[in-house]
Amino acid sequence: MKQLSYYISKSVEWATVFVLGWVGYALDFDLERLKKDEFLHWLVDTTRAEAPKIVICSVMIIGISKIISWALIRKSIEQVLIDRNISDALDKFRDVCFPNLEKSVPVDHNRVTLFKHVEWKSWIHPFKGIFNPWGYWRWPWSGWLCVKYRSGHVTQGGTTIFLAPDDAQNSEGVAGETWRRGEAYRVGGQLNKLPDLNKDSYKSNIYVCWIYFLKKLCISSDKMDSYEILRSKVYQYAENTNTSPKLVWQRMKKRKTCPTSILGVVIENRKKERWGVLIMDSSNEHSCIDTSDKKFREGLSALIRELRRYDIFER
Amino acid sequence: MSNWIQLDAQRLDQTTHENQNGVDIYFGLSPFDIPEAIRSHVDKSNDRLKIEFKYLDDPEEEKMEWSDKDSSLSVGKNSGCVYSISVNMKPLEEISGKSSLLKEFEDAVKGFIAEKHLTTVEESHYDVARKALAEKAEELLVIP
Structure with missing residues (x-):
């Protein structure tokens, strides 16, 4: 209901923006050209006459x-408390998964992330293609795995999203592959x-062009060799993680960590x-x-019980 | 009814290991699909030994049932997990208990697959249930 109200509110907002655009268009229209079309003539004429009122009402x-949209997306106190408890549960499970971590290890180096499968995702970032943000022959309704909760207090605002479509052979990432299997x-x-890319830096397109230019001229250099090594590492990383090299380069460009070990477990509801x-x-x-380790199984069982307490799987 | 007998998930786990371009890849059953415990009891209404499997998250999924004159099998509709098997007591008494129990299970699985026309049955679920039965057969046959 809350989501429906949000979409209605947003639709009204966009419709009003369209009305404002129409007012601007109508004010600049030559009425002489509309003599043959009575309805359009009347519409433009009325819009002109009522323009000040329409503009004020639209604004x-x-x-x-x-304000309504903001109020609807704003988290209630109950939701904030639920999120905090779930975050605590994920932190506890992280301690179970990585038992030998020293306190000095940054929390974002070992994470537990809960992805939810959604049929519809209207906006993704970064775009996968210039002409189609969702990727080649992909749409908002293709099926996606989105971050729902993550352990720790950092990397919470990530926009990581993986394709998990009905044609499962095209699923993306370790998350997508886990969903598929x-x-x-x-x-x-x-x-x-996996190859460690965390100490390597992103190479810009200009740098790559320069390297290939040198290669064409048959000039060998250490930079060229190191680029080739890095390129092969990126391709190897992409192949093993079921992603595209472009996505791996994007992560490096944004200086995001590239995990060297990833484990996925599919999550099911009570049914x-x-x-x-x-x-x-x-x-x-x-x-x-290991997933068959008794501690892992007990920790996972406790986490699932905690998530069920808050009806996470029913939302 | 007997108590639940705890199972060792590490021994039941059938993880497959591959090396892809020098990177280790492992895949195997979800922890939710490996039984946690097993127990047996006699169903006096039809004189059958009923063996039940308990899973990690205590699911409430719809089950598919299959039965013939000697055995019956209950399998999760969505997961394919084996929830219970009932076998006739007589064959168990006549032949050696453990091998007979496993044979009854194999027959029940075959019958189930044939009846439901499942071509892409997740055999690993049956394998893990069979392994659990083989491991704890002697304890399961000690009927309280």
């Missing part, structure tokens, strides 16, 4: 809609982890219908403990 409607899926074990995915990622030498 008021936009203002009220904005419906089981536990780990990339990067204790010994052979065993798939709801989302729980991801445990690590950017250091500590990988998440």
Whole structure:
């Protein structure tokens, strides 16, 4: 109901913006050209006559809609408390998953993230393509895995989103692959982890063009060799994590951490219908403990009980 | 009714390991699909030994049932997890208990697959249930 009210409020706001645009257009219109079309003539004429009232009302409607939208998306005190409790539960589970972490390890290096599967996602960022933000032949209704809750107090505002469509072979990321398989899926074990890109820096397009220009001229340099090594690491990382090299470059550009070990477990509701995915990622030498480990199972069971207390799987 | 017998998830887990471009990849059953405990009791109404499996999150999913004259099987509709198996007491008494119990389970699974026409059955669920049965058969056959 709250969401429906929000969408209605937003629709009214956009409709009013359209009305304002029409007023601006009508004021500049030559009425002489509309003599043949009586309805359009009447519409433009009336708009002109009532323009001041329409503009004032429109501005008021936009203002009220904005306030309503803000009130609707603003978290209630109950919601804030629920979020805090869930965050605590995820923090406890993080301690179970990564038992040997020293206190000095930054919290964003070992995270537990709960992704929810949604059928519709109207806005994604960054865009996957120039002409279609959702990617080639993908739409808001393609099926997506969005971050719902994350452990720690940082990296909470992330816009990470993975494609998890009905044509599951096109799913993205370890989260998408876990969703597709419906089981536990780990990339990067204790010994052979994903390539560590956290100490490497992003190479701009100009830099890459310069490297290829040097290559064309058959000039060898250390920079060229190091770029080739980095490029192969990025491609290897992308292939193993089921993402595109472009996405990995984007992460590096934004100086986001690139986990070296990722474990995904599919999450189901009480009726065993798939709801989302729980991801445990690590950017250091500590990988998440095994899913069959008794401590992991007990911790997961406690986390799921806590999430159910707040009806997370019913929303 | 007997008490739940705890199972060792690490022994039941059938994780597959691959090495892709020098990176370790593991995939296996979800922790929610590996049984936590197992128990048996005699259903006096039809003189059958009923073996039940308990899972991590105590789900409430709809179940599919299959039965014939000697056995019956209850499997989760969405997950494919085996929830219970009932076997006739007579074959268990006539033949050696453990092997007979496993044979009854295999037959029940085959019958279930044939009846439901499941072509893409998640065999790993049956494997893990069979493994649990094999491991705890002797304890399960000690009927209280």
